[in-house]
Structures are given as structure tokens and as C-alpha cells.
Amino acid sequence: GAVVSQHPSWVICKSGTSVKIECRSLDFQATTMFWYRQFPKQSLMLMATSNEGSKATYEQGVEKDKFLINHASLTLSTLTVTSAHPEDSSFYICSARTLEDYEQYFGPGTRLTVT
Amino acid sequence: DAKTTQPTSMDCAEGRAANLPCNHSTISGNEYVYWYRQIHSQGPQYIIHGLKNNETNEMASLIITEDRKSSTLILPHATLRDTAVYYCIVRVANFGNEKLTFGTGTRLTIIP
Numbered sequence: 001g002a003v004v005s006q007h008p009s010w011v012i013c014k015s016g017t018s019v020k021i022e023c024r025s026l027d028f029q030a031t032t033m034f035w036y037r038q039f040p041k042q043s044l045m046l047m048a049t050s051n052e053g054s055k056a057t058y059e060q061g062v063e064k065d066k067f068l069i070n071h072a073s074l075t076l077s078t079l080t081v082t083s084a085h086p087e088d089s090s091f092y093i094c095s096a097r098t099l100e101d102y103e104q105y106f107g108p109g110t111r112l113t114v115t
Numbered sequence: 116d117a118k119t120t121q122p123t124s125m126d127c128a129e130g131r132a133a134n135l136p137c138n139h140s141t142i143s144g145n146e147y148v149y150w151y152r153q154i155h156s157q158g159p160q161y162i163i164h165g166l167k168n169n170e171t172n173e174m175a176s177l178i179i180t181e182d183r184k185s186s187t188l189i190l191p192h193a194t195l196r197d198t199a200v201y202y203c204i205v206r207v208a209n210f211g212n213e214k215l216t217f218g219t220g221t222r223l224t225i226i227p
Contacts, residue, residue: 001204004158034215043202044159044217093158095215106151106158 002015003027004096006107013114021110023094028094029074034104035067038091050077056082084114119203124222133190135205135221140184146207148179149189153220159202162188180202198225 013019017025023033031052036044048069050056057070068080079094081088090109095104120138127133139148149164163170163177165186170177176189190197202220 006158034153036217043219046214046216049214090154095158099189103161105161107160109156 002098002103002105004094004105004107006092006094006110008110009039009108009112011110011113013115015085016083018113019084019112021081021092021094021112023077023079023096023107025075025096025105028096028098028100028114030077031074032097033100034095034097035069035075035079036093036095038109044093047079052070066111081112084112086114089114099113118206119218120215121201121203121217121218121221122165124224126226127190127193128226129204130192131194132198133223133225135188135190135194135201135223136185136204137188138185140202140206142183143207146205148177148186149206149215150175150177151202151215151217152197153202153206154196154199159189159217162201193223193225195225197223197226200221 002005005024007022023072031075033050036045036048038044046059048056050069050071052071052074058064066082071077083086092110093109097104132218147164147166150162152158153159163172165177165179179186200220200222202217204215
């Protein structure tokens with residue numbers, strides 16, 4: 001149980017375009033989902049906390065207008081990178097918190113490359 | 116959440132026990148010790164967590180010192196698939212504060 005999926009697993013886009021990444025909790029409901037970013041050889045950095053039905057809370061230094069987060073249902077959150085630039089190339093990972101034990105379970109990650 | 120200190124890297128021979136230390140000298144009484152690992156190009160995987168008693172599950176054992184200022188994750192019979200970055204995190208496990216702050220972790224390499 002407690003499986004989290006992400007789609008796509010990898011994506012290449014051109015500079016200036018937008019790309020959407022989906023995070024789904026497959027076998028549980030998640031009122032809270034988290035989005036992380038990880039650059040090569042670095043640790044995970046929390047970008048934002050997403051609560052179902054409300055606006056996301058962004059960490060300091062993360063541009064909310066660039067990284068749009070929507071958490072419209074208890075099993076789906078999306079991260080849209082708008083007007084992507086090469087410096088946005090990174091590994092994006094989501095996690096979902098269960099209602100039963102409040103633990104976080106992580107998705108497999110999405111590798112974004114902006115050319 | 117309290118800060119943790121881990122060695123940057125460790126090696127362990129395949130089949131031997133891997134002992135990964137973590138210092139968390141500023142841990143508060145209501146903070147748990149969590150361990151996650153991240154295999155290359157994958158999302159983090161939960162391993163184990165504990166408050167003050169030693170814990171064991173099918174993946175690993177967690178030994179927490181009596182003063183709770185440090186802990187050790189033990190992988191009893193390491194395999195090549197255990198090669199990963201291991202993160203020790205302390206956090207309050209309640210509804211109101213569930214942020215996970217990842218440090219740099221320990222890069223564990225299992226040697227054949």
C-alpha cells in the first residue's frame with residue numbers, strides 16, 4: 001500500500017514552454033502533498049506544500065507564479081513549470097501524506113530537461 | 116526540526132552489516148528519528164523511525180542512544196541493492212508539522 005506515482009517520469013521541453021507534472025496517490029487519499037526539487041549531487045529541497053482544495057504554501061525563494069501547484073482532489077496534485085528555462089532542469093519529486101498515519105510516501109520522481 | 120549530522124560516505128562489504136551513524140544532539144523530546152534512503156534517480160524510500168526505543172522491521176534496525184542524541188541504522192546483511200544515499204531526519208510526528216528537511220545524507224556503497 002501507500003503507492004505514489006508521477007507522470008511523466010522524464011520530460012524534455014524547449015526553453016519558454018510550460019510543462020505539467022502529475023503526482024497521484026494510487027491507493028490512499030492524501031489531503032497534503034509535497035513537492036521537492038533535487039539538483040545533481042544535492043539533497044532534496046522542499047518547494048511547496050499542497051493542500052487539497054486550497055492554495056499551496058511555497059518555501060522561501062520559490063516563485064509561486066513560476067511553479068504553479070494545483071491540488072484539486074484527494075489523489076492528484078500537479079506542478080506546472082511555466083516559461084521553463086535551462087536552470088529549471090532538475091529532478092522533481094512529490095510526496096503524499098496519508099490520513100491514517102500522517103507519514104509521507106514519495107513518488108519516483110520526474111526528470112525535467114529544458115533545452 | 117532538529118539538525119542532524121551524518122558522515123558523507125561509507126563503504127560496506129556485501130553480506131556484512133552496515134552501520135550508519137547519525138548525530139542529533141539538539142533533538143527535542145517530541146521529535147522522532149526517521150531514516151529514508153534514495154537509490155540513484157529514484158524517490159526517497161521510507162526505512163524506519165523511532166522515538167526512544169530501538170526499532171526493527173524487515174528492512175533494518177534502529178538503535179537510539181539513551182540520551183537520544185544519536186542513533187544508528189543497521190542493515191544486517193547488506194546487498195548491492197542497498198547502495199544508496201541514506202538520510203537521517205528528526206521531526207515532530209504530528210498533524211501540524213510534517214515537513215521533512217533533508218540534509219546531505221550518507222552515501223553508502225556496498226562493495227562486492
